Amino acid sequence: METPIVVQDVHKSFGKVKALHDISFTVNEGELFGLIGPDGAGKSTLFRILTTLLLADKGQATVNGLDVVKDYKAIRKIVGYMPGRFSLYQDLTVQENLDFFATIFNTTVAANYELIEEIYVQIAPFKDRPAGKLSGGMKQKLALCCALVHKPVVLFLDEPTTGVDPVSRKEFWEMLQRLRKKGIAILVSTPYMDEAMLCDRVALIQNGRLLEIDTPQHIIEQYNKPMWAVHAKRMYPLIQDLRSFPETESCYAFGEYLHLTLKHGEADLDKLQAYLQPKGHEEFSMHPIQAGIEDCFMELMKSEKV
Amino acid sequence: MRQFFVFARKEFYHIFRDKRTLLILFGMPVVQIVLFGFAITNEIKNAEIAVLDQSRDYYSNRLVQQLQAGSYFKIDQELQSHQAIEAAFREGRIKMVVVIPPKFGESFFHLHKAQVQLLADAGDPNTATTLINYARAIIGNYQQELNGPQAMPLTINTTVRMQYNPALKSVFLFVPGVMTLILLLVSAMMTSITIAREKELGTMEILLVSPLPPAMIVTGKVVPYIVLSFINALVILGMGVWLFGMPIKGSIVLLLLECALFVLTSLGLGILISTVTDKQQTAMMASMMGLLMPTVLLSGFIFPVESMPLPLRLLSNIMPAKWFIIILKDIMLKGSGLREVWPQSLVLCGMTLLFVTISIRKFKIRLS
DSSP states (O other), X not given: OOOSEXXXXXXXXXTTEEEEEEEEEEEOTTOEEEEEOOTTSSHHHXXXXXXXXXXXXEEEEEETTEETTTTHHHHHHHEEEEOSSOOSOTTSBHHHHHHHHHHXXXXXXXXXXXXXXXXXXXXXXXXXXXXXXXXXXXXXHHHHHHHHTTOOSEEEESSTTTTOOHHHHHHHHHHHHHHHHTTOEEEEEESOGGGGGGSSEEEEEETTEEEEEEOHHHHHHHOOSOXXXXXXXXXXXXXXXXXXXXXXXXXXXXXXXXXXXXXXXXXXXXXXXXXXXXXOOTXXXXXXXXXXXXXXXXXXXXXXXX | OHXXXXXXXXXXXXXXXXXXXXXXXXXXXXXXXXXXXXXXXXXXXXXXXXXXXXXXXXXXXXXXXXXXXXXXXXXXXXXXXXHHHHHHHHHSOOOEEEEEOSSHHHIIIXXXXXXXXXXXXXXXXXXXXXXXXXXXXXXXXXXXXXXXXXXXXXXXXXXXXOTTOTTOOTXXXXXXXXXXXXXXXXXXXXXXXXXXHHHHHTHHHHHHTSSOOHHHHHHHHHHHHHHHHHHHHHHXXXXXXXXXXXXXXXXXXHHHHHHHHHHHHHHHHHHHXXXXXXXXXXXXXXXXXXXXXHHHHHSSSSSOGXXXXXXXXXXXXXXXXXXXXXXXXXXXXXXXXXXXXXXXXXXXXXXXXXXXXXXXXXXXXXXX
């Protein structure tokens, strides 16, 4: 069995813009590999190079041992690709789309039904509805079905959960977990950092560069700074005050809490208390927490920018 | 083969589910042919004229009767004075005024010379000229009638026969023209738009990352339009024959084969346009500006190619439409066979081959 995806020193520029800079990574068999990064980081460009739609300026890449430039025809037979934008025929019904994509891959829906069954049963009630009239989550499930219908060896999913409600997002990731167990290597990109925890390994990409490739657990373990969750009745003045405190290293809002790290860790706590005392924040609370994957990414992205 | 069939079926779904496409495909041909056939015409029928008869004798009365005897003129008003002429023209309805001076009959028989004045509204010079010619012919006939059978000493008799279109029906010119225009539009514009649409909506991205060979993608998209264009050709021919009395003197099989050939040429052009455009809008503009305008102006559809300056005449040779119009007219009106139209057919074949070859070479197997 060949390694599903190998990328070596890939560079790509569009005019003066460096879209990808020195990208290298591998995705192993049955691995769910996440590419996490903000919009414009170069995720889609990388996907298009791997799906043989774009040529890299420099570097090599293979998919299932096939070169993305020389063997593009062979690659196109074995991969499943779901582009970032919803790219099915909006005026065809769910069933027609599925049949169409099955046929152009020389197969039938029935032949690989067991692979798509779990997803298909969810969209089956709408099978006579035009694809353009489905909800965001349904559209993505249909697109995943279409990308899976020919039983690909490698699956490329470019931002499959963008614009999808939280419940559908969760379901979608559960499906990916099950597909991975069936031995399909999956490269998935997402701008949502919380989804990183659901991947076997993740790569953080920013401004066309990979920052770190590791398992999500490792990334969290490497983060060794103490962190506090801070809360007060009025959050806006609190964040202002904390950010102007000279010993603050970082302070980001996460939901209803602020995640705070200090330059000298716990040694600065007294100073902070003395600093905040005269400001008179109501319902002030502060407790130590374990950093999550999102904190780690914020930290990584920050250090890259400096 | 199954892939191809399913692909073509998908294309039919697109066409039949989009009202706009359907309207362009089937509404436009009918509207155009009716417009060109009935509304836009250079023939003159029932032109409204005014008469200022100062003589009011038997002979002038008969002249006026003769003028309105045919279907050319309709006398709208009888004027009383020279001053009224200007006013009558200003009203705008009147295209020509016939002035018969006093003592018309008397002058004719005693002085051997009578005068009739024709005033035409030359705001539209073509109409004015045509009206004057009609009027002259009628007056000339009347003069001969008055002279009686006695022959003039020396005469040249011109016998005129309008070959291939004796009634000078402009429809005979417009039907081939409109047919060419519509086949070109439907085939070239619709195919270039439909391929550009796949690119614009991102579906081309998925189609490319599939085992489908590019040639299959293109033929799969184009074949439905070949069928529909051909149906269109039949509709236009049918309307031409039954609605406007257009003859088909030549072989109908040859005519249909030539139609099919021209459809292929236009499709080649459409595919070529689609290889260089990524947006439906661009494809449409390119087809409209790059095909429609030159075709209307340079193909001999409206303006005769022979009277154009040399550079434009040369340019007209690269219009597929010019050759197709010649073929159509020859087959339908003159009854020509392949023996006469083979050079034009060969030109169309060559163009088709050229367009398709360039398209295949330019077709992108990747996104950029």
